[in-house]
Amino acid sequence: MTTLLQQLVYGLILGGTVGLIALGYTMVYGIVQLINFAHGEIFMVGAFGALATFTWVIPEGVKGTWYITLPLMVIAGAVVSMVIALIIERLAYKPLRNAPRLAPLITALGVSVALKEAVRIWYPGATAPLPFPKEFLTGSIELGSILIPKTGLLIIVVAVVLTVLLQVYINTSRMGRAMRATAQDPDTARLMGINPDRTIVLTFAIGAVLAGVAGVLYGVHINNISIDIGFQNGIFAFTAAVLGGIGSIRGAVIGGFVIGLVKTIAGQYFPGGTQYDYVWIFVVLIAVLVFRPQGLFGETERVRA
């Protein structure tokens, strides 16, 4: 029983990270029908941005003070991710706005490789995994016999809070309504005085900020980062978004938690253990898509005139 609960905790922690990344996939898909395969790398870049800030910007004296260091790193990660994502959008995706769907998709794959290699080449020491600071936030909360790492708890709380804020923003603000309107019918949205380009840029920016935050918290929790974390978690997140119903905010986060739980539970109890936990994630994905092709929370069909 203890083992099960403990694995559930780990599952939720992974799920929080994956869910935050999945939000970016689902939002961008909703608005431009692009699977932004570079989004996983945006997550990775955010973690490296925060590490760089910790290493070279934050003064030695305050590095151990978590309530100064951590917010600064989170902000740095979010800003780095956002800036990179907006540059990519402007240079790689915007020129292809009216191209066949396949063109931006292939471009996204190319951008993904380019980002990863850029970090490998230009970030000092990134050819090997780098230690990520966490000395300012260590220890676990004991709940009976199970342990909840403080960093993990932070990930879960942040994931849930940001998702709720995002929902509120999208449902009850001018630009949120513009995003939904553009996702449902871009031409008509334009006729309502909505600038589609600004809406698209905003969508990329929000997705990137969420991924950047996730990247920093992931680093703090796992304690080291490498250039490969983007691909690995990006695939999980993409799967989560599809599982939840791509285009659905709620679906992405719940999909993230489902994947986190499946991975840890399968790793613990299923034959093959952690060596086969990936397999079970995709087994669940396939099972869901067979019976509910639109995903858990997806629309049955796009209603469009």
Place this chain on the structure above:
Amino acid sequence: MTAPILRAQDVTMVFGGLTALSEVSLTLDRGQIVGLIGPNGAGKTTFFNCLTGLYTPTNGQVLLDGTQLPSDPAHVTIAGIARTFQNIRLFPNMTAVENVMVGRHARMKQGPIATIFRGPRFRKGETDARTRAKELLDFAGIGRSGDELARNLPYGDQRRLEIARALATDPKVLLLDEPTAGMNPQETEATRQLIFKIRDLGISVVVIEHDTKFIFSLCDHVSVLVQGKLLVEGTPEAVRTDPRVIEAYLGKPPEEVQAEVQHAAELVGEHGDKGVGQ
């Protein structure tokens, strides 16, 4: 006599080798309702698309209140032209109120910082937009359906919602593309009254319709488009009896049925249901 609110001059639209519109002109005075009729494929909707920036005319120009129309649909809306669609184009997964609030988009101000902190001004802006949206739904006669998803509304209500959403942009000119398509006689009459109410707000209206009876009883001025060309324009009375219009609609009749057709056209133009089939 003030200058017209909308003036389209010699608008020509060519797609590849096909001339969809050829030197079509239209003048809309303030507070006027102008009807645009013509057979299928005459270019009526293409003309609307030219008036809303969806198409840039190959030739000719459109002046709104004396100034050249911008080429971006978003800016056309901000300049003051709103429209509805022949095939309804609501945001299906948003509620009726939200659809109308999207129409307020261009008239609302919310900075990104204010949106994050949700101060009193942000909240007032949201409340005002929602209140205005509800007023417009009431105005359009669908005040009860505010929280329904647009896609779940009955067909006639969807058309009214499109009108409410268009009005939310504070237009000077409203373009209605077949507002009564698929409506029963009661709904059609209600729509006619709604358009009069809109005109009384000081908004000038252009209506595309197939229902000639509806057009002749609604409009101050009627233009007839046939094969991309302006065939006839004038008062409903003059247009209704014009032999070229009858010919365009019914084909060139043999001499002996000409009188009969003319008679039928007159019946169509009258309000009462005397029954064309008598």
